[in-house]
Amino acid sequence: MKEPVVKLMQGNEACTEAALAAGCSFYAGYPITPSTEIAELMAERLPIYGGRFIQMEDEIASMAAVIGASLTGAKSLTATSGPGFSLKQENIGYASLTEVPVVVVNVQRVGPSTGMATSPAQGDVMQARWGTHGDHPIVVLAPSSVQETYEITIEAFNIAEELRVPVILLLDEVIGHMREKIVIPDKDSLKITNRKKTDARxxxxxxxxxxxxxxxxxxxxxxxxxxxxxxxxxxxxxxxxxxxxxxxxxxxxxxxxxxxxxxRITLVEEIETEDADIVLFAYGSSARPALSALRQARELGIKVGLIKPITIWPFPEEVVDRVAKKAKTIIVPEMNLGQLIREVERASRGQADVIGLNRVDGELFKPEEILEKIKEVR
Amino acid sequence: MQRYEIRLAGTGGQGQILAGIILAEAAAIYEGLNAVQSQSYGPESRGGASKAEVVISDGEIDYPKVTVPDFLLVMSKDAWGKYGQGIGSKTKILIDSTLVSIEQDSVPEGTRLYKLPITGMAKDLGKEIVANIVALGAITAISGVVSRDAVEKAVLSRVPKGTEELNKKALSAGYDAAMSLVAVEE
Amino acid sequence: MATEELLDEHFRVETMPHIWCPGCGHGIVLGALMRALEKSGFERDKTVIVSGIGCSSRATGYLDYDTLHTTHGRALAFATGVKLANPELNVVVITGDGDASAIGGNHFIHAARRNIDITTIIFNNSIYGMTGGQYSPETPEASWATTSPYGHIERTFDLAELAKAAGASYVARGTTYHVNPLSNYMLKALKKKGFSVVEAISGCPTYFGRKNKMPTGTLMLQWQKDSAVPRTKADKLSAEEMKGKFVIGELQDIDLPEYTEEYGKVIKKAQERRR
Structure with missing residues (x-):
């Protein structure tokens, strides 16, 4: 096995490289901030490996094209942000019902509408789950670092291929644009899943x-x-x-x-929840200041833990239920006005107080404001 | 090396973001440290306020943004107006004296102000565009957060072919000039 | 081959009867396409037929090919994905007038502009039949539809002219009355490299016909016979003389670079630069 490669990489770039490592050979998309780097990199990289890239006339067409491509056997990717994600929804429903494996990246920005195109938010959590019509199944994954973006992009393709389901990779502007140290695993060490093919006549x-x-x-x-x-x-x-x-x-x-x-597909990290009185529930980029706040609180002798779901749909309700049995309070910092907190409330079944902490100003939480909240509810 | 936070502020087009990337690469790839680089920018690619941030640490970097900078580079008057407030009591401030004038008495006590005519030095080298590399040399000298060797490697892996010598000169110019400021200080 | 044999060959006979009303022209259009496919020499296992939503788009279910019945208006976008991902496949799109010109108008323009090797057959019955008779961009001016109860005030969209202007390699228009030339246009379209369009004027006696004094299939055919003007003749007529009529025939046949071939060159270039 070769030595792993160390690089400094943007989240969007890591997503692209991981998609290629997972065997993605088709990309269709439409330019939208803050996801455009994925399209640009795919345009450059895919043909090198014999893959194909197309910039379609709109977001709807991009979603349609990746489904068409996947039906020929090509692992397919499209990437967008909030407004474009809305446009893709009808065909995401089509992929759900027809069971076509595709991966859809949504690098979230502040909305509704054009909102603040270059600033992060987590306002599409419910859209990712319920955006399309009808009672459809969907998988939504939300990594919180560049390294995790690489690993979870591969996982997104694996789940899409294994279960024949559209998988939404929910990034946000912070994760998509920041550059971070990443260790790229050797290709031979990766677990890659390909769709089951029939052997029937x-x-x-x-x-x-x-x-x-x-x-x-x-x-x-x-x-x-x-x-x-x-x-x-x-x-x-x-x-x-x-x-x-x-x-x-x-x-x-x-x-x-x-x-x-x-x-198998519900990926959750638990950090120091075992003895915690106060548990933070944070995903995506919000998990970063949450972890920082946890460390600072522990130094002050406050028993704080963190549930960091990577899979947000299906929602990891068993973990929340178990943790809520012991914890006094669960704090849910989200860059929206309270979306996934509803699921935390539901899953904790009144066993712990569930308190939201919300930002919708296009800024990532500061560790201090989460720490303040911890002190306040202590 | 404990968490060290650097903010590079100026005007779009001055290359703060590239300087930030190079600094982060020097730390992450050539020094074996952890590094996160991020930025904020307006919709305009040139001329608007531009800010790059780098956080370097030998431990895990949980929070990826700058809270209180250990180091602030200021390359425009607007940038000083916007980011001059957020500095801490021990922040080292490097200003491009070709473009900005700030006196020691207008910065908080405890902070240290370094002045270098960064853009002027780049012009003297023949290309104003290498001002960000001159600044990078100076940051390396003043902060000591990464070695000169690591930064040089990172610069050479990022700059366009054919500009290596110019960029090496720019890096040296910034580094040497800042070293003499630091020597005076000591 | 006799029609019965052709049906056995190209259709999923177990899916019959089809959903189309008595007197509907879509069976005639599909029959013309079946004969063209037979003559094209396309390998059936290497041919994918894609459709949108509407009466005509149900045709994919009946055809014994790899078939893709997609969302409203988006057939060409799905088909673009199929064709670009595997350019060895022959790709045919079946669409209706509303599907192609209203909700899918943008995809139609850009498929033509890219000149991607897809053959599009538009089943134009002047109306939204599946939803019960609302006007489409192809509904003739001053006719009647359930959503134009006081008479239709919008001008008719000429899809063939649009395809020509957008850069399609081959464009033709026929009718279910002139069925043999229609099938011949389809054959030429299938064999033409690049984006090719055949607009088939079809009849909907149930929804368009009943509202417009043509409540039977025969009357709809009569209307097509009376309104269709061959291109050579139409060239000599004034706009006034062409009012209420439409042109039939081959309207464009040009050779332009085809999209997936051009992308093949991109792949070569990318791989060479890599080396």
Whole structure:
């Protein structure tokens, strides 16, 4: 095995490099701050490896193109920010229902609307979960460092491929733009998952008949299976159905395939929660000042812990439930006016006080303000 | 080396961000330290207020931004107006005296003010565009946060081909001039 | 090959009957496409047919190919992903007038501008049929639709002219009345490298026809016969004389660089620079 490479890299750059390492061979996108570096780097890097990049006419088309590309077997990526993420939503729903693996990056900025395009926020947490129409399954991952962005981008592709589901990689302007030391692992040491392909004969193939794990094996377009892919509710054959039983079975299976994989795909870090009276719950860039505040509080003898979810959907409710049993208070710093705190409240089931700390001014929290809150609730 | 926070402030186009990147690379790649570099900028690429930040530490860097800078580079009057307030009692301040004039009595007690005609020195070398590298040399000398050798390696890996000699000269000019200021101080 | 044999060959006969109303022209358009596909020599396992949303877009479900029934207006954007990711595939898009010209208008323009090797067949029945008869950009001026209960005041959009101006390699318009030339245009479109468009004027007796005194398939065909003017003849007519009529025939046939081939050159350049 080769020596790992040490670099200073932007989060957006780490995302690009990791996507390539994960085997991404197709990118379609539309320029939007603060995600544009991903498109620029993909435009430069993809063709070197024989991959393909296209700047589409709009965000909607970009989302459509990555789904089309993925159906030919290409691991596909698109990246955007809040307003563009909204435009992509209809086709994200299409990918959910048709079970097409794709990774969608949203480098969050302040909104609604054009908002503050160069400043960070975490206002798209609920949009990432519920942005598209219908009762759809989705996976949302939120790394909090450049190193983690690299690792979690690979994980995003792995989950998308394994479960045939769109995966949202929720960065924010801080993570996307800051440069940080990163150790790039040797390619041979990476665990890369590729979608299950069918080995059935074309005449026997049922494109939406799932295995035990709830995931149907795929047949790429152009390989002789002549499959039909539709956004209409369909049965195992892939053809539209209006049968209520089959419709029910389809939507339930789409959710169950995630439930079955929940333990594996719900990534959470716990830091000093074991003896903590006060627990911080922070994700993305907010986890950085939270960790700083934790260290300062511990020096003052205050028992503070941190739950840092990387997977925010599915929500890590078991961890919150367990921690809430022991902790007195859970503080949820978010760069929004209280989004994921609702899930923390729900999961903690009244066992601990849940208190929000919110910023929507385009600035990252300072450790001191989190420390102040800790002292206040002590 | 404990957490050390550096803020580079000036006008867009002066190359603060590149200087910040080089400094962070010197620390992270050539000194084996941890480093985070970030920036804020307006929608305009040139002419607006520009700020780059670098945090260097031998431990984990939890909070990636500057809280109270240990070192502040000021390369425009606006930048002083905007970031002069946020300094601590021990902040070392380096001003580009070609563009900004501040006197020791207008900075808080305990802080140390260094003045170098950074842009003028770059002009003397033939290219104003290397002012950021002159500044980088001076920061290296005054802060001691990374070695001159590491910074030089980082500069050479970042600058365009054919400009290596010019940039080396710029780095040396800044470093040597600042060293003589530090020597006077001692 | 007899029609029955062609149907067996190109259709998923188990998905029949189709959803189209009695008298609908879409079966005629699809039949013309089937004959063109047969003659094209396209390998069926290397051909992907993509559609949007609407009556016409249901056609993909019936065809025994790799088929992709997408979201409203976006067929060309999905198809662009398919084609660029695997340029060896033949890609055909089936779309309706509302799908292609209203909600999908931007994708149509840019697919033509890129000149990506996709063949687009527009089933133009002048109306939103699936939702029950609302006007589309192709609805003729002064006709009637459920959303123009006082008469339609918008001008009709000429999609063929748009495709020409945007840089499509091949553009033709036919009708379900002139079915043999329609199929021939489709064949030429399939074989043409670059973005090719065949607009097929189709009839919707149920929603467009009933509102406009043409409530049967025959009357819709009669209307097409009376309103279609061959290009050579149309060139000699004044705007006044062309009022209420439309041009049929081959409207553009030019050779321009094709997008995926150009991207192939990008790949070469990137790899050479790397070395």
């Amino acid at each position: 074309p005449e026997d193939f049922l494109p939406y008949k799932a295995d035990e794990d709830g995931v149907p094996p795929m047949a790429d377009f152009g390989t002789g299976y002549r499959t039909h892919v539709t956004g209409l509710f369909h049965d195992e054959t892939g053809f539209p159905t209006g049968d209520p039983k089959k419709a029910d079975a389809l939507l339930r299976r789409l959710h169950e395939k995630l439930d079955k994989a929940k333990d």
